[in-house]
Amino acid sequence: MKEIAENFSCSGHLDEGTLRELKQKGVTTIINARYDDEESGQTDSDEIKCLVESLGMKYFHIPVKPLNYSQQDIDQFHSALPTGNDKAHGFCRTGTRALHLWALAKAKNTKVQDIISMCADQQCDLSAISQMMKKIETQ
Numbered sequence: 001m002k003e004i005a006e007n008f009s010c011s012g013h014l015d016e017g018t019l020r021e022l023k024q025k026g027v028t029t030i031i032n033a034r035y036d037d038e039e040s041g042q043t044d045s046d047e048i049k050c051l052v053e054s055l056g057m058k059y060f061h062i063p064v065k066p067l068n069y070s071q072q073d074i075d076q077f078h079s080a081l082p083t084g085n086d087k088a089h090g091f092c093r094t095g096t097r098a099l100h101l102w103a104l105a106k107a108k109n110t111k112v113q114d115i116i117s118m119c120a121d122q123q124c125d126l127s128a129i130s131q132m133m134k135k136i137e138t139q
Contacts, residue, residue, distance in 0.1 A: 002095060002122040007082065010090045010098040013042065016051060022089050023055045029082045033092040033101055035063040058082075064097050067128055069104060074136070078105035100129050107136040 001011040001018075009027070011018070019030070030052045036045050045061045052059040060080040064073050081088050081102075090098025103115050103126050112133045119126050126133065 002099070002124060004099065004102065004122055004124065005118055007085070007087045008090070008102055009087070010095040010102065012091060012094050014048070014089075014091050015043075019051060019055060019057075023057060026085075026087050027057065027089045028086040029058045029060065029080060029088040031060045031062060031077065031080050031088060031090040031098060031101075033062055033064050033077075033090060033097040035065075038093060062101065064092075064101065066097060067100075069101060069129075069132070073101060074104045077101040078108060081105060099124055100126070103133060104129060104136060107133040108139075112137045 001009055003009045009022075013034070014022075014030070022030070030048075032045055032048060034042070034045070036042070045063075049059045049061065060076070062073055062076050062080065077090075090102055092098050099119065103119065106115050112130070115133065116126055116130070
């Protein structure tokens with residue numbers, strides 16, 4: 001699990017125990033960037049949604065393929081991010097797609113270099129999407 005910013009963390013797939021831990025840490029929103037049936041034995045998004053909502057958190061499912069992020073995907077992720085002191089946690093198979101969508105969404109109102117620095121502190125590399133972030137930043 002990577003704590004990228006005060007209000008955002010990301011990881012690979014989540015189980016019930018991890019969701020309970022996230023709730024205890026103040027996470028209010030879970031964002032799933034995985035497609036259903038990506039791999040054998042993967043928990044279905046509807047099942048995760050039920051568990052997340054039973055814990056009193058919000059759930060968003062924004063499935064994307066690696067490095068194939070549309071403006072609609074980015075906008076949906078941006079809209080899903082909580083405001084104020086609320087926290088979000090994004091996940092996919094490894095956490096990379098959730099991280100990428102967060103970084104692209106943040107590029108709308110945060111300097112790209114600041115985003116890159118936050119991610120570097122957690123040993124996360126955004127070089128694969130740096131040009132996309134710069135394009136968003138200049139819009």
